[in-house]
Amino acid sequence: MSQLSERPQQAVVGLPLPHESAALHVTGKALYTDDLVVRTRDVLHAWPVQSPHAHAEITALRVERAYDVPGVVRVLTGADVPGVNDAGVKHDEPLFPTEAMFYGHAICWVLGESLEAARLGAAAVEVEYKPLPSLVTVREAIAAGSFQGTGRHLSRGDVDEAFRDAEHVFHGEFEFAGQEHFYLETHVALSLVDEAGQIFVQSSTQHPSETQEIVGHVLGVPSHEVTVQCLRMGGGFGGKEMQPHGFAAIAALGATLTGRPVRLRLNRTQDMTMSGKRHGFHSEWRAGFDGEGHLVALDATLTADGGWSLDLSEPVLARAMCHLDNAYWIPNVRVDGRIAKTNKTSQTAFRGFGGPQGMIVVEDILGRCAPLLGYDGIELRRRNLYRLNDTTPYGQPVRHADRLESCWSQVSENGDVVRRRAEIERFNAEHPHRKRALAMTPVKFGISFNLTAFNQAGALVHVYKDGSVLINHGGTEMGQGLHTKMLQVAATTLGVPLARVRLAPTRTDKVPNTSATAASSGADLNGAAIKNACEQIRERLEQVAGGRLGISPRDVRFVDGSVRGLTFDGESLRWEEVVHDAYMQRVQLWAAGFYRTEGLHWDANAMRGEPFKYFAYGVAAAEVEVDGFSGAYTLRRVDIVHDVGDSLSPLIDVGQIEGGFVQGAGWLTLEDLRWDESDGPHRGRLATQAASTYKLPSFSEMPAEFNVRLLEKAHEDGAVYGSKAVGEPPLMLAFSVREALRQAAAAFGPSGTSVDLPSPATPEAVYWALEQARSSVRVEQLEASGV
Amino acid sequence: MSTTIHPEPQLDRSITVNGSPTALGNVAVHTTALDWLRDRGLTGAKEGCAEGECGACSVLVARPGTDTPTEWTAVNACLLPVASLDGQEVITSEGLGSPADLHPVQQELAVRGGSQCGFCTPGFVCSMAAEFYRSGRTTANGHRDHEHGPNGFDLHALSGNLCRCTGYRPIRDAAYALGEPTADDALAARRLAPPPPPAATAMEVDGAEFLRPAELDDVLELLAESPEAQIVAGSTDVGVEVNIRGVRKPLIVAIDRLSALREFDFGPDEVRIGAAMTLSEIERLLKGRVPLLAQLFPQFASRLIRNGATIGGNLGTASPIGDTPPALLALEASLVLASRRGERVVPLADYFTGYRQTSKAPDELIRSVLIPLPLEPLTAFHKIAKRRFDDISSVAVGYAVDVEDGVVRRARIGLGGVAATPLRARATEDALIGRPWTERTVREAAAVMAAEGTPMDDHRASASYRSAMLGQSLLRFYAENASREEASA
Secondary structure, three states: OOOOOOOOOOOOOOOOOOOOOHHHHHOOOOOOHHHHHHHOOOOEEEEEEEOOOOOEEEEEEEOHHHHHOOOEEEEEOHHHOOOOOOOOOOOOOOOOOOEEOOOOOEEEEEEEOOHHHHHHHHHHOEEEEEEOOOOOOHHHHHHHOOEEEEEEEEEEOOHHHHHHHOOEEEEEEEEEOOEOOOOOOOOEEEEEEOOOOOEEEEEOOOOHHHHHHHHHHHHOOOHHHEEEEEOOOOOOOOOOOOOHHHHHHHHHHHHHHHOOOEEEEOOHHHHHHHOOOEOOEEEEEEEEEOOOOOEEEEEEEEEEEOOOOOOOHHHHHHHHHHOOOOOEOOOEEEEEEEEEOOOOOOOOOOOOOOHHHHHHHHHHHHHHHHHHHOOOHHHHHHHHEOOOOOEOOOOOEOOOOHHHHHHHHHHHHHOOHHHHHHHHHHHHHHOOOEEEEEEEEEEEEEEOOOOHHHOEEEEEEEEOOOOOEEEEEOOOOOOOOHHHHHHHHHHHHHOOOHHHEEEOOEEOOOOOOOOOOOOOOHHHHHHHHHHHHHHHHHHHHHHHHHHHHOOOHHHOEEEOOEEEOOOOOOOEEEHHHHHHHHHHOOOOOEEEEEEEOOOOEEEOOOOEEEOOOEEEEEEEEEEEEEEOOOOOEEEEEEEEEEOOEOOOOHHHHHHHHHHHHHHHHHHHHHOOOOEOOOOOOOOOOEOOOOOOOOOOOOHHHOOOEEEEEEOOOOOOOOOHHHEOOOOOHHHHHHHHHHHHHHHHHHOOOOOOOOOOOOEOOOHHHHHHHHHHHHOOOOOOOOOOEOO | OOOOOOOOOOOOOEEEEOOEEEEOOOOOOOOEHHHHHHHOOOOOOOOOOOOOOOOOOEEEEEEEOOOOOEEEEEEEOOOOEHHHHOOOEEEOHHHHOEOOEOOHHHHHHHHOOOOOOOOOHHHHHHHHHHHHOOOOOOOOOOOOOOOEOOOOOEHHHHOOOOOOOOOOHHHHHHHHOOOOOOOOOHHHHHOOOOOOOOOOOEEEEOOEEEEOOOOHHHHHHHHHHOOOOEEEOOOOOHHHHHHHHOOOOOEEEEOOOOHHHOOEEEOOOEEEEEOOOEHHHHHHHHOOOOHHHHHHHHHOOOHHHHOOOEHHHHHHOOOOOOOHHHHHHHOOOEEEEEEOOEEEEEEHHHHEEEOOEEOOOOOOEEEEEEEEOOOOOEEEEEEEOOOOOOOOOOEEEEEEEEEEOOEEEEEEEEEEOOOOOOEEOHHHHHHHOOOEOOHHHHHHHHHHHOOOOOOOOOOOOOHHHHHHHHHHHHHHHHHHHOOOHHHHO
C-alpha cells in the first residue's frame, strides 16, 4: 500500500457526510456570484448585442443611439480592448468579433445602471451585417471539408486482415446529438477594481487560473494584477471550464473603463445561445466479430462537431478516441478523428469530455449487432469485457480489469436479473401494447487529464495558534462535494476533528497556476496536495510532540484531536497544546502543498502511451417499459455497482453516481438540441433555447427504484487515501437505459429484430423504432457481408 | 389616464416577508417578485430560467385554502409581478429556518444529500414545505406508488422544480421522510386564520400602471375604456412575456382575487367554475367528480404553475397547445364572457377563431367556464410530450364518449397541438357515432383521426409523429375502454 493511499486509524475520510454547505444551501444562505451584486454598491449591468445571423460580416457598428437610452453608461467594443482581443487561449475566439460566426454571437456589450437600461441600450445599437454562407450541421461541414484543429489517428493490430478473417462484418453510420449543460446557475461574473488598479473578479468558473490568464491578456496586464475568486458554482459539468473566461473579461474590461463594479450575468436564453455544449458527433464504422461473438476488428471515423472555434475540441476528440473501446477488448482497431468547424456555439467540455461520445459508438454497435449475431445484449457485452492483462488500443494495461467482472456479477445478483428477465418475457407475452426490457452496460473510464501538464495541484494549509485549521486549494466547488472531501482529507491527515478545519473560497492569489477542476480529477489532485501540506505541518508537530512525550517523533500519532505515542496507554496531549508549543518554539505552522501525478506519459501525435493513472469501473442494469401507442417510456428500476476505490465520502459519491446517471440518461433519451437547419431567415438559430423547449430530466425521469452500491474492497493504491475519481464515469452508466429502450422497441417485432435507435431516444424516436419493429419488416438490415 | 376607476395611488404599500412588513417601494410595475426579493438581500430564491420551468425561484404565499382558511401555496416568484403581492404574506427559504435552526424540510434535505450545487435547493425547500403543510396530506392519501410517499407526500408537488445534480432520489427520500408539523409550528397555525384580503392596489411608476380593482364592474369599466389593458391573474403566461420577450405593458390589471371571478358551483345541470380559479383550486374542489379533468390536472404543467395559472387564463391566451381546451372541448364546455355591455355565453367550440385569436371582444373578460352535466361515461385525456411531468404537449386529446348497447351514441373529441387553434375532431366523431364500439370501427376511425388538423414540424415533434399520435391515441382509448362499455350498457 502506498503512502499516498494508506488510511490512518479513525480516519475522517470514509465517513458518509452531507455536503459541507448543505445547511447554507437549504436556508438560502449559500452565496453564489450573482448574490453578491446586492451586497456591492454602484454595480453596472451588462447586456450583449447578439448576431441574428449564423455567419455574417459586420460591415458597420454604430453604438451612438445606445447612449440616448437613459441609464446607459458605456458600450464596450473591440476598440476598447487594451490587450489581446481573444476569449480563449488558441487565438481563434475574438472577444469582440468582426465576423459573426454563429447565431447569437455577442458583437458588443452595453453597460447600464440597471439591467433594463442595458437591455434597451443593446436594442438601440445598430449593426449592419453582410450575411455569408453558413454550415450548420456536421454533415454539411463534412461535405464542405470544413475542419479545424489537428486530426488524429489511433490504431492497433492489422484491421484489414482481421476483417478478412472475421465471421461477421457489419457497417453503419451514426450521428448523435450534443447536450446543453443547463447548470442551474448561468454564466456570471462580477468585477471590481481596487485603489491600486488591481482587478478582482468573482466568477462562476471551474478554472479560476485560466479565467485570470484571459482577463490579464485582454486587459494587457500581468497575472499578478488579476485575482479571480469562485465562492461556489450552481453547477458546472464542464460548461464552466473554458467558457467563463470571455464573460469575466468583459466584466473586468467594463470595470477598468468605468471604475465601477460590473456584473455580467447571462439569462438562460443568452446562456443557451452563446455558450458551448457537449459535442455532437458523426461516426462511420465497420465492425468484425468472430463466431463466438467476440469483437475482433473495429474501424471507425469520428467527426466531432466543434462549432465555430476550437475551444477544448482537440482533447475532447482525443478522449473520445481513447474511449471507443469502452470496457471491451478489441484486438484490431483503427480510429480516425477530426473536428468539424460549423456556425454554432463553440462546443466544449461536458462531464465525460468525449468519453461518452466514444463509448456510445461501440455500445450502439453492440446493441445493433447483438440480434443479428443471435445473442442478447447482456451476453454479447459480457463476453467482450476486458480481462486481466489486456491492454487498450493505445497501449495502456487495463489494471484491475477483473473489477468489471466483479461489478457485472454483483449487479446481476443484486438486481435479480435472471428472475426479472423471465418476468419481463412473461409480461411482454401478455401485453401487446406495452413492452419491457432490461439491459446491462459497463463503464471503463480513464482518470487523468490527457495533457500530462494539467495533472498537478497546489494547496495552502494554515494552522493558527489556537489549533484551528484553514485550508485552501486550487479546486472549485460546483456541487460535486469536492470541498467536503478536502475537509475530510485535511482532518484525516492532521488527525483533528472535522470541526477544527475550515475551508476558504478558491482564489488565485492563494494557490496559483491551478488546473481546471475537471476530468473528475479534483479530489485526486487537490486532495493529494492538501495531504502533502498537512503532512509537512504534521511532521514538524511530530518533532514538538515527540519532545514533550519523550518518544521518537516517528512514533507520534495524531488521532481525533489528541496526540500520543503508538500505544494507547501512554501520555497524550491535546492538539491545541502541541500547536501552541510549536508556535512558542517558532515552528512554521502553515505549508504549501503540491502534487503531481506520477507515471503518466502520452504521445499525443502517435496516440500512444499511458495517459491515465487508473480506470474507474462500473456496471448498470436498467429496466424500462415502453408504451406502444406513443413511444413514451418509464424507467422502472436501475441497479448500479460502481468502483470509486475506497470512498472518501460515501454519501457524496453515491450522489455523484446517481446524478451522473440521470444526467447521462437525459443526454441519451430526452434532451433534444435542435438548431434551425433550414434556409430560412433564422438558419443556425438554436430552436431549443429555454427550459420550456429543452427538457432536462425531472422527477418523472428518475428511476422508480434506484439501487446504487459502491464496489467493496476497491482500494486504489495510486490515489489519495485509496479513493478513485467519481465525477464523470457514472454518466456513462446510462447507456443501459438507451440499450433497454432499444430492446423494448425490438420486443414489438419478431425476435432477432435489430433496432436502429437515434440519440436522443425521445418518445418520438422510440415510437418510430418500435413501429419499424412492429411492422415486422426486419429493421434496416445492417449489411452482413463476408468480405 | 385618470378616471374614477383608477384608485388613488397609495404610498404605504407593503408585503409581509418572512413575518416582517417590507415596503414595496417605487419599483417598475413589471418588476418580478423574484427580482424584488433579491434586491432586498433575500437572495435564496434564484433565477434559473425566468419562465416558470425550473422552480429555483419558488416561494410560499398565503393564499385562500380549500381545506383550511389559508394554504401556504408555492409559486414561481419569477413570473409574479411584485405589485400583485401588495398586502400579502410571503415566506422564502430564509424565513423557514436558519443554519442553526433548520426547518424539518431543510433538515431532511440537508442530511440526506438532497443538495449538491445547492442552487435549486431553496426552491425545492419552498415547494416541499408547501406540500409539508398541505392540509390533509396524510389522511387523504389514496395512492400507494413510487410517486406518493407513505406520509402522503405527493411527488407532483415538486414537478416544477428541476435539479441538475442529484438525480432526485435523495430529494424524494427527504420528502417521504417528513412527519407532521409540530404543535408549535407557527406556519401550520397560520393556516387556520384567513389569508390577507386582496389589496385595492394602484401603482403608477414611470407612466405605467398596475391596478387591482376591488370589483368586477371596475375591471369591465377599465376594459371598456382601455381594451389594450393587460389582464393578469397568475401571470404564468404574461410573466414569460415580460421576462423573455421584454414586453412592457403600460396598463396591467390584476383580477385573480375578484370574488365575482372565483365562483364554484357543482349544480345538477352544470359545473360553473370561475375564470380566476387556479388549476390547483379546481382540482381540489372537483375532488375527481369530472374524471376527464382529474386525469388532466397532473399533466398540466407543474404544481407551481397550477398554483398560479387560472382556467380563464389558459383559455384567454388561446394557445393551440394549451392543455385545458382539448379536455373542455370534449366536455362541450361554454364560456361566460362579461363586459360593460352585459354577459353572453359562447360555446368553447366557437370561441377559438385563429392562431391566438378568439371571438372574445377586446372589452370582454372571461367570467366563468360552464361544463354541462351529466358527463359521458367514457372519458380520457391523452397528452403526448417528451417529458411526463411539466412539459408542453406535442399533441393533446380529450375524449367524452357514450357507448350504449355496444353502439357509440355520442362522441366528442377535442384536439390540441395539431392546428392553429384547439379543435373538435368532427370527422372522427362522425366515424364513430352510430357505429358498433369494436376494434374494426376504431381502426377505421383512427385512420380518419390521423388526418385531422394540419400538424406541423417543430422542435417538439414532427408533423408525421403528431398525425400518428392522433390515430394511436384513439386506439389507446379503445384499448383502455373496450371492456368498460359493458358496465355502462
